[in-house]
Amino acid sequence: MIYPPVSMPCRDVKQLHPTLQCAHAEIVRRGNALGHLIGVNQTYRSIAYQNELYAQGRTTPGPIVTYATGGNSAHNYRLAFDVHRLDPRPAWYTSAMNSITPWVFYNGDKWFDKVAAIWVAMGGKWGGSNDGPHMEFTNNQTISWYKAGNEMPENTLMKWEMLKPLYPEENEMRYKLLTDIPNDWDIYGSPRSVIKILMDAGIIKGNSDGTLDLSHDMLRMIIINYRGGCYDKQLIAAGFAPAVK
Numbered sequence: 001m002i003y004p005p006v007s008m009p010c011r012d013v014k015q016l017h018p019t020l021q022c023a024h025a026e027i028v029r030r031g032n033a034l035g036h037l038i039g040v041n042q043t044y045r046s047i048a049y050q051n052e053l054y055a056q057g058r059t060t061p062g063p064i065v066t067y068a069t070g071g072n073s074a075h076n077y078r079l080a081f082d083v084h085r086l087d088p089r090p091a092w093y094t095s096a097m098n099s100i101t102p103w104v105f106y107n108g109d110k111w112f113d114k115v116a117a118i119w120v121a122m123g124g125k126w127g128g129s130n131d132g133p134h135m136e137f138t139n140n141q142t143i144s145w146y147k148a149g150n151e152m153p154e155n156t157l158m159k160w161e162m163l164k165p166l167y168p169e170e171n172e173m174r175y176k177l178l179t180d181i182p183n184d185w186d187i188y189g190s191p192r193s194v195i196k197i198l199m200d201a202g203i204i205k206g207n208s209d210g211t212l213d214l215s216h217d218m219l220r221m222i223i224i225n226y227r228g229g230c231y232d233k234q235l236i237a238a239g240f241a242p243a244v245k
């Protein structure tokens with residue numbers, strides 16, 4: 001992988017290892033779904049920049065922002081990114097908090113812990129309460145292993161990628177033929193006989209090759225509609241008994 005030229009500090013996701021690029025997109029997607037709007041604050045750090053950061057709060061002015069010297073952070077190997085919050089600051093924050101804690105790093109509501117839980121479930125490692133924004137994935141290798149010149153293969157998969165099916169439908173139950181449809185579901189009777197009636201009445205036609213290929217959810221929907229009398233008009237017109245007497 002050839003990375004484009006970069007200046008420090010850097011928040012460009014494209015400077016991350018490919019595995020981390022995918023994972024970043026995924027944690028943003030999962031965060032959004034849960035109402036956590038995730039921004040990225042830093043991605044790759046050169047060793048020189050890491051040393052500069054390490055000096056901050058020690059030999060140069062400013063607060064301490066890192067515990068790692070150059071070469072000793074996952075950021076130096078494109079295997080970590082720092083997140084911040086993008087959600088709008090509520091009114092109470094300005095009145096109750098001082099300006100030293102910027103909202104983007106505010107964790108009074110455990111926002112970083114919640115985002116970290118997503119990351120850990122995906123197979124990543126969190127910086128912990130001392131380094132809340134820090135999300136890394138080193139594929140169970142130590143930083144010294146990377147420092148020695150080893151690299152994580154570009155096709156490395158994280159846990160979340162190994163768990164997800166190749167296609168979303170792959171894990172879903174599908175009924176290709178009428179005979180694939182269960183005959184005894186519950187006390188209400190046989191979904192297969194309902195589909196058979198609807199086919200005989202010409203309401204369900206299936207594919208030209210005679211297959212139905214219904215997903216489980218589609219089948220449930222049809223049964224629910226049938227029992228609710230949705231097809232009764234057509235059933236009566238075709239000379240069949242209505243579902244709702």
Ligand SMILES: [Zn+2]
Pocket residue numbers: 075080081082127133134135
């Ligand atoms: Zn970090």
